[in-house]
Amino acid sequence: MSEESPVxxxxxxxxxxxxxxxxxxxxxxALRVTVKQGAVHDVELxxxxxxxxxxxxxxxxxxxxxxxxxxxxxxxxxxxYQMSAVHAxxxxxxxxxxxxxxxxxxxxxxxxxxxxxxxxxxxxxxxxFLGYESGIAMAKDHAAAVTRGLRxxxxxxxxxxxxxxxxxxxxxVKVGGFSRVPSRRELEGLRDELxxxxxxxxxxxxxxxxxxxxxxxxxxxxxxxxxxREYPFNEGRIVxxxxxxxxxxxxERHCEEQQVPYSTALHxxxxxxxxxxxxxxxxxxxxxxxxxxxxxxxxxxxxxxPLRNPFQGIVARSVEMLYALEExxxxxxxYEPPPVSSLPVTVxxxxxxxxxxxxxxxxxxxxxxxxxxxxxxxxxxxxxxxNQGRIEEDLRLFLPRLLTESDDVIALAxxxxxxxxxxxxxxxxxxxxLELQRDL
Amino acid sequence: MMTExxxxxxxxxxxxxxxxxxxxxxxxxxxxxxEWRGDDAAGLVAARRLREKIGKGAQxxxxxxxxTDLLDLMDGALVVLLIDAVSSGKPPGTIHRLDASTGxxxxxxxxxxxxxxxxxxxxxxxxxxxxxxxxxxxxxIEVAETGWGPSLSQPVEExxxxxxxxxxxxxxxxxxxxxxx
Numbered sequence: 001m002s003e004e005s006p007v008x009x010x011x012x013x014x015x016x017x018x019x020x021x022x023x024x025x026x027x028x029x030a031l032r033v034t035v036k037q038g039a040v041h042d043v044e045l046x047x048x049x050x051x052x053x054x055x056x057x058x059x060x061x062x063x064x065x066x067x068x069x070x071x072x073x074x075x076x077x078x079x080x081y082q083m084s085a086v087h088a089x090x091x092x093x094x095x096x097x098x099x100x101x102x103x104x105x106x107x108x109x110x111x112x113x114x115x116x117x118x119x120x121x122x123x124x125x126x127x128x129f130l131g132y133e134s135g136i137a138m139a140k141d142h143a144a145a146v147t148r149g150l151r152x153x154x155x156x157x158x159x160x161x162x163x164x165x166x167x168x169x170x171x172x173v174k175v176g177g178f179s180r181v182p183s184r185r186e187l188e189g190l191r192d193e194l195x196x197x198x199x200x201x202x203x204x205x206x207x208x209x210x211x212x213x214x215x216x217x218x219x220x221x222x223x224x225x226x227x228x229r230e231y232p233f234n235e236g237r238i239v240x241x242x243x244x245x246x247x248x249x250x251x252e253r254h255c256e257e258q259q260v261p262y263s264t265a266l267h268x269x270x271x272x273x274x275x276x277x278x279x280x281x282x283x284x285x286x287x288x289x290x291x292x293x294x295x296x297x298x299x300x301x302x303x304x305x306p307l308r309n310p311f312q313g314i315v316a317r318s319v320e321m322l323y324a325l326e327e328x329x330x331x332x333x334x335y336e337p338p339p340v341s342s343l344p345v346t347v348x349x350x351x352x353x354x355x356x357x358x359x360x361x362x363x364x365x366x367x368x369x370x371x372x373x374x375x376x377x378x379x380x381x382x383x384x385x386x387n388q389g390r391i392e393e394d395l396r397l398f399l400p401r402l403l404t405e406s407d408d409v410i411a412l413a414x415x416x417x418x419x420x421x422x423x424x425x426x427x428x429x430x431x432x433x434l435e436l437q438r439d440l
Numbered sequence: 441m442m443t444e445x446x447x448x449x450x451x452x453x454x455x456x457x458x459x460x461x462x463x464x465x466x467x468x469x470x471x472x473x474x475e476w477r478g479d480d481a482a483g484l485v486a487a488r489r490l491r492e493k494i495g496k497g498a499q500x501x502x503x504x505x506x507x508t509d510l511l512d513l514m515d516g517a518l519v520v521l522l523i524d525a526v527s528s529g530k531p532p533g534t535i536h537r538l539d540a541s542t543g544x545x546x547x548x549x550x551x552x553x554x555x556x557x558x559x560x561x562x563x564x565x566x567x568x569x570x571x572x573x574x575x576x577x578x579x580x581i582e583v584a585e586t587g588w589g590p591s592l593s594q595p596v597e598e599x600x601x602x603x604x605x606x607x608x609x610x611x612x613x614x615x616x617x618x619x620x621x
Contacts, residue, residue, distance in 0.1 A: 072474070119508065123508065123557055124557075135561070135565065136561055136564045136565045143568070157509060157512070
């Protein structure tokens with residue numbers, strides 16, 4: 001959605017059109033599209049990444065401070081940042097969190113997926129398919145649907161509040177476990193609302209599967225975690241649709257971050273090429289890890305795999321929302337409080353890496369810690385910087401069909417393509433300026 | 441819509457008819473912001489100080505990047521006093537007092553602190569869905585610096601002090617109204 005009307009500013013032989021601010025995208029950034037001789041010449045997505053600030057900020061901090069600090073990087077996915085951090089640090093200390101504590105971490109991650117996916121599906125993405133400029137405009141005609149989405153989101157929030165202390169920035173995750181663990185009764189108190197949300201998630205899948213999608217099926221390289229038995233949250237090997245199969249320790253050998261001249265952000269490429277992470281990648285690479293109850297709904301709406309249309313990311317996100325609710329209910333039913341809320345930690349010097357599945361895709365952390373438990377180096381590769389090159393490539397592929405259209409039609413189409421990725425561009429403010437430049 | 445854009449040295453003391461009968465559950469103060477983005481933390485800092493100052497006079501909530509959760513945070517309150525950082529081009533430290541109860545607030549006044557769905561959008565969403573409290577007052581503090589970092593600039597620090605004083609007065613007066621009505 002453009003907040004302002006397009007304003008043309010002729011200048012010499014080219015025309016620069018400032019299109020305004022893109023809404024319904026998490027973060028801040030800018031998009032510049034250059035069209036020459038009737039063809040898309042260049043697409044540059046500029047973003048400003050807070051992880052760069054935090055990488056420096058973490059240096060010199062004690063490892064115990066890390067979960068609380070990294071939770072501040074993103075208001076939408078604080079759990080993901082905490083999980084990648086504690087797993088990487090636990091690797092250094094030779095600590096393995098198992099049993100109910102591991103289950104609680106999965107449960108917390110369920111809360112974040114439910115919350116993040118419900119927001120994107122209902123308020124940020126659905127308006128694109130139903131022809132509304134915003135979630136508010138959509139709510140006027142679809143109040144019941146929006147209310148349903150907000151209530152699903154709240155069910156996710158409730159999990160995050162209970163397990164994380166605060167819903168937006170969980171504070172009780174720590175290296176070795178949690179600062180406290182819930183009672184059975186506390187978890188059971190969430191059950192009824194989660195049951196309601198599970199049924200609502202089934203309705204959500206049916207709803208989004210009925211949308212019309214543009215005919216657009218790029219040849220993607222999907223990358224996601226893959227675990228022996230589970231749909232991935234915290235653990236698994238990093239696999240791709242092209243046969244990559246590595247541990248998190250090997251991530252930086254295969255996925256290289258490159259500086260691009262027009263952005264402060266780094267673009268991450270797999271063997272030099274763009275790739276996609278997130279719900280679509282996860283569903284395609286892990287559909288055999290989804291429980292039968294989820295696959296039945298999938299089959300019921302008549303979707304076939306692989307799902308390669310980025311606009312159908314809304315379907316993948318809805319399927320994952322149902323999965324997270326099923327998994328949360330399963331974990332609550334199994335739960336027996338552990339005897340201790342966290343395992344004893346023995347500080348060791350070393351380097352540790354971990355990747356977990358943030359709502360938007362794999363989130364890589366690497367830490368170097370000294371013998372006193374002080375962070376000497378931190379490296380964070382968020383999902384959006386991995387998807388950034390792929391978003392640009394999608395825009396290059398999608399735009400040619402639109403070049404005869406007006407600037408505002410092109411702008412809206414660009415925004416819709418970008419929104420498929422639910423990009424969390426900055427995690428603090430929300431300005432994405434779009435600039436279209438074309439030859440006269 | 442009522443909008444006041446005031447320099448913090450020109451704060452009015454008479455909040456008059458904005459007082460409502462209240463108790464702790466009916467008046468809720470919500471401070472929004474990101475405490476790692478400099479002046480963006482203004483609302484959070486103000487809420488923190490109000491909690492100490494007002495005590496049981498009102499519920500006080502600090503919310504980092506609340507987004508649509510703001511609707512849940514407002515649920516059940518009669519009066520909500522919302523404090524957030526704003527950026528509209530006015531001098532840093534300028535205090536805006538907006539009454540969102542009567543109509544949409546200007547989008548260019550809000551708000552740097554939430555993302556995806558901002559404060560203005562969330563309030564309009566609440567209005568559309570019939571979920572707004574009877575009265576929603578927004579205190580917007582004009583920012584100077586919102587780069588990464590944990591401290592407030594001096595004009596914003598001063599403005600926070602004025603907002604805390606004014607909201608304290610507003611809550612106290614509403615309690616007076618409550619006790620005499």
